[in-house]
Amino acid sequence: MKRPFLSFLLLAVMAAGAVLPAAAEKADRDKPMNAEADALxxxxxxxxxxxxxxxxITKGTTLIRGGQxxxxxxxxxxxxxxAxxxxxxxxxxRKKRDGVDEYIEGEGERIEYDSRADLVKFIKRAVVRRYKxxxxxxxxxxGLIVYDNNTDVFTVDSGAKNSTAANPGGRVRAMLSPRGPAAGAAAPAPPSGGPAPVLRPSTTLGNGTSPKAP
Structure with missing residues (x-):
């Protein structure tokens, strides 16, 4: 009788001696990968x-969901x-950022996570959000968003040739909240280990044009 739902545990510990990134949730790399699916x-x-x-798929604070x-x-x-x-x-x-109560989450028709480079690519109808x-x-x-967990830098390609209803005109769109005292609150003191990492966009977005708010 075929089991309707299968649950699998993958022991996927990174190679010994691998350098841990400064901004990624360090504990995630030492956690096993757990996977649940209908079939394997x-x-x-x-x-x-x-x-x-x-x-x-879960690995520490990292969560990935997809049809395959x-x-x-x-x-x-x-x-x-x-995915x-x-x-x-x-x-x-979705992944927690190290040292702060912040999360990075994103969606796309296809998501590629490379643990060696610690890069995540969101491909087609891509969206990335940061939550405090x-x-x-x-x-x-x-159209394409690449997020670097090592540096907290993301780059965005407009995907003008593949514009969709979710991305009309193939334009890069961004909503960025103000930071620091200008946001109406006192700047928090940095942790004892140094300043918290700051998520920042690449200086080159898409075809070299600045993002516009929707």
Whole structure:
């Protein structure tokens, strides 16, 4: 009798001695990867696992959801996870930032997470949001958004050739909240280990044009 729902545990600890990034949630790298899905196809020779059907991947504070997620692992233990959205939906990614009560979340038709480079790519109908606690602080949309967990820098491509209803005209769009005393509140004191990391956009967005608020 076929089990209607399968739950799998993948022990995916990063290679010993890997350098931890300053801004990413450090504890996540030492946590096992847990995956839940309706079905799994595992190839031991290629070291790939393909999860299908309401896939939920967790690794510490990192959460990935999609209609299908393919996870491959290189000989050094680094992983590449590719999440594809179910028809009519978007794949989802969420991660806590280190040292602050902030979260980065994003959606796209396809999401690629490279643990070696610690990069996340949101592809087609892409949107990335930053939350302070439960409050939305920043939001950016585009055809392709690349977020670097090491530096907290994101770059945005307008995807003008592939404009959609969610991204009309293929324009980069951003909503950025004011920071510091100008926002109406006193600037918080930095933690003892140094100033908290600041999320900042790349100086080059899309085709070299500045983002416009929607």
């Amino acid at each position: 196809r595992y190839d031991d020779l290629k070291q790939t696992s393909v999860f299908t059907g309401n896939v939920v 997620v393919e996870v491959s692992q290189d000989p050094e233990g680094y992983q590449l996870a590719v 594809t959205a179910a028809p009519g939906k978007l794949a989802y990614y 606690g439960a409050t939305l602080s920043d939001e950016t949309t585009g």
